[in-house]
Amino acid sequence: MIHSPRGVEDILPRRSSFYQWVEREASFLFSRYGYEEIRTPTFEETNLFLRSIGGETDAGKNMYTFQDKKGRSLSLRPEATASIIRAYVQHKLYREEDLWRVYYLGSMFRYERPQRGRLREFHQIGVEAIGQASPWVDVELVEMVVRFFKGLSLPRFYIRLNSIGCRSCRAGYEEKLKEYLKLHLGSLCPVCRERCEVNTLRVLDCKSDECQPIIKKAPGIEEYLCEACSAHFEKVRRGLEDLGVEFTVDSHLVRGLDYYTRTIFETISCDLGAQDAVCGGGRYDDLVEDLGGPATPAMGFSIGVERLLEALEKGGVESSRGKEGAVAYILTLDGRSQIKGYELAGFMRSEGVKVELNMSQRGLSSQLKLVNRKKIRWTLILGEKEIEEGIVILRDMDSGKQEAIEWGRWDRLKEKLKV
RNA sequence: GUGAGCGUAGCUCAGUUGGUUAGAGCACUGGACUGUGGCUCCAGAUGUCGGGGGUUCGAGUCCCCUCGCUCACCCCA
Numbered sequence A: 001m002i003h004s005p006r007g008v009e010d011i012l013p014r015r016s017s018f019y020q021w022v023e024r025e026a027s028f029l030f031s032r033y034g035y036e037e038i039r040t041p042t043f044e045e046t047n048l049f050l051r052s053i054g055g056e057t058d059a060g061k062n063m064y065t066f067q068d069k070k071g072r073s074l075s076l077r078p079e080a081t082a083s084i085i086r087a088y089v090q091h092k093l094y095r096e097e098d099l100w101r102v103y104y105l106g107s108m109f110r111y112e113r114p115q116r117g118r119l120r121e122f123h124q125i126g127v128e129a130i131g132q133a134s135p136w137v138d139v140e141l142v143e144m145v146v147r148f149f150k151g152l153s154l155p156r157f158y159i160r161l162n163s164i165g166c167r168s169c170r171a172g173y174e175e176k177l178k179e180y181l182k183l184h185l186g187s188l189c190p191v192c193r194e195r196c197e198v199n200t201l202r203v204l205d206c207k208s209d210e211c212q213p214i215i216k217k218a219p220g221i222e223e224y225l226c227e228a229c230s231a232h233f234e235k236v237r238r239g240l241e242d243l244g245v246e247f248t249v250d251s252h253l254v255r256g257l258d259y260y261t262r263t264i265f266e267t268i269s270c271d272l273g274a275q276d277a278v279c280g281g282g283r284y285d286d287l288v289e290d291l292g293g294p295a296t297p298a299m300g301f302s303i304g305v306e307r308l309l310e311a312l313e314k315g316g317v318e319s320s321r322g323k324e325g326a327v328a329y330i331l332t333l334d335g336r337s338q339i340k341g342y343e344l345a346g347f348m349r350s351e352g353v354k355v356e357l358n359m360s361q362r363g364l365s366s367q368l369k370l371v372n373r374k375k376i377r378w379t380l381i382l383g384e385k386e387i388e389e390g391i392v393i394l395r396d397m398d399s400g401k402q403e404a405i406e407w408g409r410w411d412r413l414k415e416k417l418k419v
Numbered sequence B: 001g002u003g004a005g006c007g008u009a010g011c012u013c014a015g016u017u018g019g020u021u022a023g024a025g026c027a028c029u030g031g032a033c034u035g036u037g038g039c040u041c042c043a044g045a046u047g048u049c050g051g052g053g054g055u056u057c058g059a060g061u062c063c064c065c066u067c068g069c070u071c072a073c074c075c076c077a
Helices: A013-032 A046-054 A081-090 A135-151 A167-183 A190-198 A200-205 A212-217 A227-243 A305-314 A335-350 A364-374 A384-389 A410-417
Strands: A043-045 A065-067 A073-076 A100-109 A121-130 A157-163 A261-269 A277-283 A298-304 A328-332 A355-357 A378-382 A391-396 A402-406
Touching: A013 A100, A013 A121, A013 A135, A013 A305, A043 A046, A043 A081, A046 A073, A046 A081, A081 A100, A081 A121, A081 A298, A121 A135, A121 A305, A135 A157, A135 A227, A135 A261, A135 A277, A135 A298, A157 A227, A167 A190, A167 A200, A190 A200, A227 A261, A261 A298, A261 A305, A277 A305, A298 A305, A328 A335, A328 A364, A335 A355, A335 A378, A335 A384, A364 A378, A378 A384, A384 A391, A391 A410, A402 A410
Parallel strands: A328 A355, A328 A378
Antiparallel strands: A043 A073, A065 A073, A100 A121, A121 A298, A157 A261, A261 A277, A277 A298, A378 A391, A391 A402
């Protein structure tokens, strides 16, 4: 037997309806803010990702990279932002769009050891707003995520917010932090001793008990933000407060990808395991320029769909939420009734009724059992008797009551089903 | 990449210090009820014991390798 590859999974119909529900809610809500769907390629030139997320980072090393027949290096997308910026630059949308608002849904790929909330192929729903530096963009995005999650009734989540400044103020801070950490190098956990050099800001996010006291006394980035960054962050916070969006400023929040600037945020679910960030995002004011476009400020976020679904389930949202099964089943008992069944099914489908037609040789009793198991409300029985009498029997599976409907009197059938 | 735990029927799991033909519950199929589901009763089918190799008279059980799953670290969405 061939098994699906490691870290990837089938989303069977039972579950895909749950995905569909969340995706529909997202499209619906985001489009209310003026965001339109964009679909970018599943793979890109490897260089695109190396330039955006940073080839030196682990993220850069964890890509599914392959060579095509001409020897070009391509990679399955580990995230969508880079592709969207590439498209923005490639189609010169900066010439026509004042603020380009787009959202996306789709699979992303990362070669990592699978664990809870971390698959090799996973799904993201995300948003990018490209073209404006206004703090109101930041406010809009955070507020939109919160509204989205509340609309789904996601329980027990909170927003962590921080500013990591622009490139120049961040560099200054990073240096100060490194100086400070070096003084306490001996008391840090082994992992952080390494991180201190490679990924200094990441130390702030360490959960180990050894590091905690040192982290608490570490200089915070807020003191090192330049005037412009500081003012920007202030406006974002005030905007959110004025809108009544709850958040906690966490000066230790950092992001993994290199391209973030200024505002960054995360949505944490209290109901998940180690991988508890359901949404992550931030501003990336330099990325468009880095990828060959004109200097253009932008911001975005992305939601991990698998994690979101898990958190929803933990919070009591039924995974059958988006499920809409058939409401009627046409039970046929021989060849003649099968043809009639098609005719009836055709009518019902054109009326928008979800109806399943029997395809088996099973007997009446066995088919009713099946309908019962499928939890379909109505059964339409068509056998020899019914055809001779020119009727079809409509059975209500809930009450067990049934009545004959004259063949062709579909107005009566409609009336019955649209209770 | 590191560590730990797990792989037995479609699902959840028993399976003794290695010992005959590998079990249970749920689900499934059929019957009681020959054209009326759910409840009940009866009967039935179902396994490469994840895969490969080894030890042994004998392996689901012990050893090695491998694949996969799970959780955590790492990393990050």
